[in-house]
Amino acid sequence: MTKILTPLLGVLLLFSGVYTHAQTVIEGKVTDSSTGDPIPFANVVIKGSSVGSTTDFDGFFKIKGDAESDTLVVSYIGYERKEKRYEKGVSQVLNFQLNPEATNLGDFVIVAGKQENPAFPIMRQIIENKNRNDKRSLDAYQYTSYNKIEVDVDNITDKLREKKFMKRITSVLDSIETIAGEDGKPILPLFISESLSDFYYRSEPRLQKEYVRNTKITGVGLEDGSLISQVIGSSFQQYNFYQNRMNIVDKEFASPIGDGWRLLYDYELQDSLYIDDDYCYLLEFQPKNDQELAFTGKMWITKNEFALKRIDVTMAKTANINFIEKIKIQQELDRTETGPWLPVKSRILVDVAELTNNSAGFLAKFYSSNQNLQVTKPKPTSFYERGIELAEEAVTNSEDFWAQHRHEKLSPTEVNVIAMIDTLNNIPFVKTWTEIMKTAARGYVEVGMFDIGPIPLTISGNNVEGWRGRLGGRTNENFSKKWQFNGYGAYGLDDKKWKYGFGAKYIIDRKKWTTISANYRTDIDQFGVQVNPLTSIAEGSAFIALTSLGDLVRPFYYDRAQVEFARQFSRAFSASVSLRNQNFTPLFDFRYRKELNRVDSPLGTDFTTTETIVRLKYARDETFLINDNNRISLGTLRWPIFMLSYTRGFKGPINGDFDYNKVDIAVSQTLKMGFWGNMSYQINAGHIFDEVPYPLLTAHIGNESIVYTDIAFNTMDFYEYVSETYGSLKLQHKFEGFILNRIPLIKKLKWRLVGTGSMLFGGVSESTLAVQVLEDENGNPLPQFGTLKPSKPFTEVGIGIENILKFFRVDYVRRLTYLDQPRVRKSTIKVSFDISL
Incomplete structure (x- = not known):
């Protein structure tokens, strides 16, 4: 028996060895030829057979088996098919690079009849099970x-x-x-x-x-x-x-499994297959409107849970978005022990287009892997x-x-x-x-431990100073991560006056972002621009730059010393308290009573204020980044920002000329409205409780320039109205492509509609009006200010077109009230330079 089994076993081993040696094994990686990124979920098959595989999330594949053909074919949606010959009976590595298709996918063909699109029942089940599968339903992870x-x-x-x-x-x-x-x-x-x-x-x-x-x-x-x-x-x-x-590059994209799926997308059921241990439906989809911020792609849906297992989406090239040629997102998810699914791998590609024919573009590639x-x-x-x-x-x-x-x-x-x-x-x-x-x-030149600048403020000019030169700087993190010192000097060729400032900040605690700072300035400013402690305009803003050139509006010199303590008590709540002493020296005709309630009081021109200002801020989901010795707010995602300011002016203790109390509040938010666009609103209100000269009241900011700004009232003149009590509402709704994308010829221009509206209630009490000085010591009339009627708000509305040639915005603004005032502008056209995606 042994003599028979031994040669038989040898023959079997020989045939086994021959068979093993003759088996074909092909493995490799499929990548995008334009980016070098892997292409997951691509089909890899031996031509004319069912022997094949799909690439994993990282683009790898492995095939074992033989077929009559000696050609391997790789294909995937959005790419040109590619073939390569392989050698039978050996193990080998074949890598593929696929070229993106030059043309878009054709339309899905929907055949009319009683039979429902087979993708629709699956989509309804996805929507019905969203809450069960969405990671947001987990208490914590x-x-x-x-x-x-x-x-x-x-x-x-x-x-x-x-x-x-x-x-x-x-x-x-x-x-x-x-x-x-x-x-x-x-x-x-x-x-x-x-x-x-x-x-x-x-x-x-x-x-x-x-x-x-x-x-x-x-x-x-x-x-x-x-x-x-x-x-x-x-x-x-x-x-x-x-x-x-989904918010991507600050734009709201419609999800293919969102509640409005049937209005925005077409679907087609392509296949059903196993992915790991999950049996899945393969659905293809594309947007009904090619300019919609939506996706073309594939998704794999589990049969049992109707959960998203894999997804591969690409933004349509015709979508109404600037400078972006392509956005591609690939994601793979796993089920948690309690049911909802979490992403385990994500890959995102953002392809920034060339601005001109002679320039290059940019690729930004993101990869994320989550474990444990x-x-x-x-x-x-x-x-x-x-x-x-x-x-x-x-x-x-x-x-x-x-x-x-x-x-x-x-x-x-x-x-x-x-x-x-x-x-x-x-x-x-x-x-x-x-x-x-x-x-x-x-905006600064870094020189070792110092930053020299800001550069844009180095040279400027106006009717008071003439040409103005400025040189300043600050220490950076190379000097200290606790202390920051700053200072500048400036000189006007016409007024021949030096202006300067210096200050210091000490960072007490970075985790709770607690700082104490002190600074001193002697300089020139124009009245009414930085009065409200909650809406003070940043020094380097474009609006300040424009209004500080040419003729200044009621300019004044000032000397200001200030000490401030600020702390972030929690993620939502922060507060600051400051003590400020400021001298006001007007360069325009102005007088005030040194004893406000006496008609025969001696008149003065200069005055000094001593104030304590308490600011409170509540922003529930605000996110911050620490940039060396400074902190940057990224704003809030879903909740409004609430701010409150209380100002107490003191007479006497530190050379203050007036006693007064003032309160200001502000609420602002941007509402993401998906299909309808984005709406921003800002509510401001305030009241000063004591009689004071009008420079201490609230001066509402007008805009006489040709440039549109949402900081000001665009049909109001500079310094047209002042209020003791006020309340305002500003609205701006960006429709994105909601309206103009649906007009056949206009949609090719990719213009976007904007609606704006502003309303201001205000007024000055009789008692405050009575303390104002209308004439100088010689009986000559002094420049005065306008006041609003408490029952009649200042109102303006506007309509604009943005994304003109990708860079420009034009607004038509119409004033609806106070049309009987001298020099009133009933309507105006404003332009602005606006870079947005």
């Missing part, structure tokens, strides 16, 4: 997040290569081909970052926090500063398709006070550390990117231009 961002220059034309400045980096450009691959397009990398963080969420109240543990940044002219380290994490890569509208997903109990609300918190020693450049902690290793392309950026940083020409660009963005 947390995970570890690894994030990677890369920014590149793409579409580098031959003509651009011939430019003089580009020839200086020819040695780098010659090696670009190694980044994109054999079929890829050349790109020039500018930035790549990695971060590792812990992300936390709770639903009631809805709060989130990211603790950034480690970061690594490699960029042209960039350092791993605290600001950049805070924005490369998971907080800015949250994409939830269960929301009806945990459904937890909500942490105390105090835990979420800092929405983004950076570890003390977050910068970790050790390659050993990142090799151990990355959720996936760097691709050869990304390794080449890092090497090329290091090479670019050592080119003198690149160093020079990156410093120039940094200066333009900051």
Whole structure:
């Protein structure tokens, strides 16, 4: 028996070995030729057979088996099909790079009849089960997040290569081909970052926090500063398709599984298949209106839960959005132990178009991987006070550390990117231009421990000072992370007066952002621009720059000393208290009674105020970033901002001339209205409780320039009205493409409609009017001010077109009340320069 079995076993082993050796195994990766990014979910099959596979989220595939054909075919929606020959009976690696299709997808064909579109029952089940599957239904969850961002220059034309400045980096450009691959397009990398963080969420109240543990940044002219380290994490890569509208590049995109799915999208059921252990329906979709902010793509829906398992979407090229050629989002989700699904991998591509035929474009690529997903109990609300918190020693450049902690290793392309950026940083020409660009963005020139500027204020001119030169600066974080000193000096050629200022700020606590500051200034200003303590206009704003040139409106010199303490008590609540002493020296005809209630009081021109100002602010979901020694607010997402200010003026103790009490309140919010656009409103009100000279009342800001601004009343003259008691409402509704996108010829222009309206109630009491001086000491009439009737508001409405040639906005504003005033402008046309996506 043994003699028979031994040769038989040998024969079987021989045939087994031959069979094993003859089996075909093909593995590889499918990538986008224009970006180098992997293409997940692509179909990879042997031509004319059913032997095949799909790529995973990272673009990899593996096929085992044989067929009659020796050709492998790769295809995916939005890309040109590609074929390659393979060798039978061996293991081999075949990589594919697919070219994006030049044309859009054709329309879905919907056949009329009694039979319902088979995709619709699935869609209804998705909507019915949204709350059960949406991660927002969890009380709390947390995970570890690894994030990677890369920014590149793409579409580098031959003509651009011939430019003089580009020839200086020819040695780098010659090696670009190694980044994109054999079929890829050349790109020039500018930035790549990695971060590792812990992300936390709770639903009631809805709060989130990211603790950034480690970061690594490699960029042209960039350092791993605290600001950049805070924005490369998971907080800015949250994409939830269960929301009806998703905020992407500050635009509201309609989700294909939003409640309005049937109005906005067409659907087609393509297939059903297993993904891991989940049996899924494959649905394709595209927007009904090609200019809608919506997506074309595919999604895989689980049969049992009707949950989103995978999704791959691309913004339509014809969508009404500026400067963006393509937005692509790919996401894979896993079920949590309690039911709702959390994203485990996300990849986002934003392709910024070339501004001109001779310029290049940009690619921004984001990758996020989440592990250790945990459904937890909500942490105390105090835990979420800092929405983004950076570890003390977050910068970790050790390659050993990142090799151990990355959720996936760097691709050869990304390794080449890092090497090329290091090479670019050592080119003198690149160093020079990156410093120039940094200066333009900051407004300051960094010189070691000091920032010199602001640059835009260096040279200016007006009717009082003539040409004015200014030189100033401040210390930066290289000097100290606790102390910041600032100062400036200025001189007017006509008034021959020096103006100057200096100050200091001490950061007591960065976590609760507690500061104390003191400053002194002697300078010139114009009346009525910075009166309201809640709506003071920033010094460097475009409106201030415009109104400070040419003829100043009721200008005055001032000397001001101020001390302020400010603290962020919680994520929502902050407060400040300041003590201010200011001298007012008018350069226009003005008199006041030194004893207000005496008609025979001696008259004065200059006066001094001593004030204590308390400001309170409540902003429920406001997010902040720490930028070196300063803090930047990113605003709120869903809740209004409430502000209250109380001003107490003192007479006597520190040379103050008046006693008074003043209260101001403000409420503002931007409402994301999805399909209908965005509406912003601002409500202001205030009252001064004591009789004072009119420069201490509230002067409402008019606008006599040709430039539109939402800061002012655009049909009101400068200093036309002053109020003791006031209340105002400003509205602006940006319809985006809601109306004009539906007009056949107009929609090609991609214009967007804007509606505006302003209403102001105000007035001055008889007792306050009685203390005003109407004539000077010689009986000559003095310039006066206008007052509103309490029962008759100042009202104006407007309609505008924005996105004209992508950069301009034109508004027609009509004044509806107080039309009988002298020099009144019943209507006006304003223009503005507006860069928006």
